[in-house]
Amino acid sequence: MRTLLMTPSRLIMLPLAAALLLAISACSKTPETESTQAPTAEHAESSEADHAEGAEAHAEAGEEGEAAEPVKMDEAALKAAGIKLQTLQPSSLSEELRAPGEVVDSAYGTTLITPRVESLVVRRHAKLGDEVRAGAPLVTLASVEVSDAQADLRIAEQEWRRVSALGREAVAGRRINEAKVAVERARAKAQAYGLPGTSSGSVNGQFTLTAPHAGRLTEDDFVVGERIEPGKALFRLVDESTVWVDAKLPSGTASRIEAGSAATIVVGGEHLVGKVLRSAHRTSEATRNASVRVEVPNEGDRLHGGDFVEVYFEAAPAANTDDKSAMQLAVPTEALVQLESETVVFRRNRAGALEPVPVRVGEVIGDRTVIREGLKAGDNVVVAGAFAVKSQILKAQLGEGHGH
Numbered sequence: 001m002r003t004l005l006m007t008p009s010r011l012i013m014l015p016l017a018a019a020l021l022l023a024i025s026a027c028s029k030t031p032e033t034e035s036t037q038a039p040t041a042e043h044a045e046s047s048e049a050d051h052a053e054g055a056e057a058h059a060e061a062g063e064e065g066e067a068a069e070p071v072k073m074d075e076a077a078l079k080a081a082g083i084k085l086q087t088l089q090p091s092s093l094s095e096e097l098r099a100p101g102e103v104v105d106s107a108y109g110t111t112l113i114t115p116r117v118e119s120l121v122v123r124r125h126a127k128l129g130d131e132v133r134a135g136a137p138l139v140t141l142a143s144v145e146v147s148d149a150q151a152d153l154r155i156a157e158q159e160w161r162r163v164s165a166l167g168r169e170a171v172a173g174r175r176i177n178e179a180k181v182a183v184e185r186a187r188a189k190a191q192a193y194g195l196p197g198t199s200s201g202s203v204n205g206q207f208t209l210t211a212p213h214a215g216r217l218t219e220d221d222f223v224v225g226e227r228i229e230p231g232k233a234l235f236r237l238v239d240e241s242t243v244w245v246d247a248k249l250p251s252g253t254a255s256r257i258e259a260g261s262a263a264t265i266v267v268g269g270e271h272l273v274g275k276v277l278r279s280a281h282r283t284s285e286a287t288r289n290a291s292v293r294v295e296v297p298n299e300g301d302r303l304h305g306g307d308f309v310e311v312y313f314e315a316a317p318a319a320n321t322d323d324k325s326a327m328q329l330a331v332p333t334e335a336l337v338q339l340e341s342e343t344v345v346f347r348r349n350r351a352g353a354l355e356p357v358p359v360r361v362g363e364v365i366g367d368r369t370v371i372r373e374g375l376k377a378g379d380n381v382v383v384a385g386a387f388a389v390k391s392q393i394l395k396a397q398l399g400e401g402h403g404h
Contacts, residue, residue, distance in 0.1 A: 068339060068340065068393050068397065069393065069396055070349060070353035070355035070356075071353060071354045071355075071389055071392045071393055072352060072353040073392070078385075081385055081389075082385045082388065083382055083385030083388055083389060084382070084383055084384040085348060085381060085382055085383065086380070087378060087379070087380050087381075088331070088371075088376070088377055088378065088379045088380075089329075089377055089378075090327035090328060090377055091327060091328070091329075091330065096313065096314055096367075097249065097253060097256075097257070097312070097313045097314075098311070098312055098313075099247040099249045099292070099310075099311045099312075100247065100309075100310065100311070101245040101246060101247035101248070101265070101308070101309045101310065102245065102246050102307070102309070103243050103304060103305055103306065103307040103308075103309060104243070104244045104245070104246055104305055105240075105243065105305045106238075106239070106243055106244050107244075108242075109213075109215065109238060109239030109240075109242060110237070110238050110239070111212055111215075111236075112233040112236055112237075113138055113139070113211075113233065113234050113235035113237060114231050114232055114233050115141055115143075115194065115209065115228050115230060115231075115232070115234070116193055116194050116230055116231075117143050117145045117230055118143060118145070118227070118228070118229060119141035119142060119143035119146070119227075119228050120141060120142045120143070120225070120227050120228070121140075121141060121223065121225060121226050121227075121234075122140045122142050122224070123139065123140040123224065124139055124224055125137040125138055125139060125208070126139070126217055126235070127217070127220060128218075128220035129216065129217060130216070130217050131214075131215070131216045132211045132217065132237070134211055134212065134213050134214050135210050135211060136210060136211045137209075138208075138211055138234070138235055139208070139209050139222075139235070140206055140207070140209075141206065141228065142204070142205045142206045142207075143193070143205050143207070144205060145205075146193050146205045146206075146207050147203055149190045149193050150190065150195065150202065150205065151203045152186045153183075153186040153187060153190045153198075154203060155186075156179075156182045156183040156185070156186035157183055157186070157198070159179045159182065159183070160179045160180060160182070160183040163175060163176050163179045164176070164179075193207070195207050209234070211237055212237070213239060214239065215237045215238050215239040216237070216238055216240055217235050217236065217237055218236045219233065219235060219236035221233065221234065222234050238305070240298055240303075240304070241297070242296065242297055242298060243296055243298045243305070244277070244295060244296070245265055245274060245294040245296055245303075245309060245311060246291045246292070246293055247263075247291065247292045247293075248287070248290075248291060249289060249290055249291075249313075250288065250289060250290070251283040251288060251289065254289075254290035254291075255279065255290075257276055257279050257292050257313050258276065259276050259278050259279065260275065260276060261275070261276045261313070262274070262314065263294045263311055263312065263313050264311070264312040265294065265296050265303070265309050265310070265311055266311075266312065267302060267303065267307065267309045267310075268302075272296055272298075272299070272303070273296075273297075274295055274296035275294065275295050276294055276295075276313070277295050278292075278293055279291075279292045279293075292311075292313070294311060312367075328362075328370050328371075329370070329371045329375060329377065330368040330369060330371060331345060331368065331369060331371060331375075331383060332369075332383050332384070333368060334367075334384065335381065335382055335384070335386050336361065336369060337386045337387060337390050339356050339393070342356075343358065343361060344356040344357055344358050345359050345371070345374070345375060345381050345382070345386075347375065347379050347381045347382075348380040348381070348382075354382060354389050356393065357375060357381075358374055359371050359372075359373060359374030360372040360373040360374060
């Protein structure tokens with residue numbers, strides 16, 4: 001048996017080798033531990049992000065999947081929101097023509113206030129721009145001829161009352177007839193001068209011209225003390241509740257505008273509906289244009305004589321065109337709104353609520369859009385105030401969303 005003898009130098013090397021082995025072992029374990037723990041933290045963070053994105057996507061999918069609920073509003077609420085409904089009926093849409101127009105006073109509602117006898121202006125009761133009622137006093141005049149007429153009427157009425165009271169037993173029939181004719185003649189003369197048919201008891205020759213109808217005084221061309229000839233206009237009285245608009249169109253185009261058809265007057269962004277009275281049968285030699293007259297209800301006193309406006313007509317097809325387009329459904333373009341990425345029209349259902357109906361639209365003609373699919377004749381739809389209905393629906397959806 002051999003005995004291993006260790007020298008002092010070998011004894012010193014043993015502890016150093018052991019220490020080296022421990023250090024190498026520690027270094028090899030440290031990266032392994034870190035590489036194992038780091039993916040675990042990264043995986044946890046990624047899982048949380050994926051969970052958040054999934055929850056958000058689920059919420060968005062849930063919102064998109066919710067159908068818009070119908071909105072129920074009573075008549076008062078509809079009126080307050082400016083919402084108007086109309087029953088759809090097929091119609092033949094025609095070309096829309098645009099023309100410049102000028103507002104003129106309606107001759108049917110205009111009166112010139114004139115004396116029928118030479119007279120002197122005594123007193124003014126109204127002035128330019130006044131809006132007066134029917135029967136309102138306008139101006140007081142004085143005339144010698146009127147004084148004579150007042151005296152004749154007064155005498156004739158007194159004689160007629162006297163012979164009428166005596167009766168045919170005391171007065172001959174001829175005398176009664178003469179008195180009757182005399183009073184009738186005096187009344188007719190007084191009325192011809194603009195006086196009432198009965199005497200007022202005064203023979204000073206003064207008389208007052210009154211307004212024959214309600215309206216506004218648009219002309220006022222006299223002064224107190226001025227001598228006025230018969231027929232001179234003292235006032236121009238205009239009933240502005242209805243005005244005329246004369247639109248200028250090329251003669252060939254004007255012939256396509258039918259009397260009685262509708263026209264739209266645009267002034268200051270407002271749209272007023274009028275009716276075509278007639279198309280002129282005379283063409284201007286200077287401009288080669290013809291005039292089309294439109295009657296317009298002047299709501300809110302918006303139009304005044306001399307104003308310039310734009311006029312839109314629905315023209316009949318030209319004679320040299322072959323228009324075979326069928327009757328079709330159309331709604332005002334403002335009735336179409338975008339809701340949940342779809343073009344919709346709001347329709348009143350059987351329960352009375354307003355529900356969005358997706359539609360497929362066709363061409364736009366004037367201010368109306370053809371409806372190809374989605375609606376049918378007889379549907380009661382919103383034609384004005386569609387954005388107010390959309391707002392109500394969006395508010396309802398937001399309310400439901402907060403409730404989840």
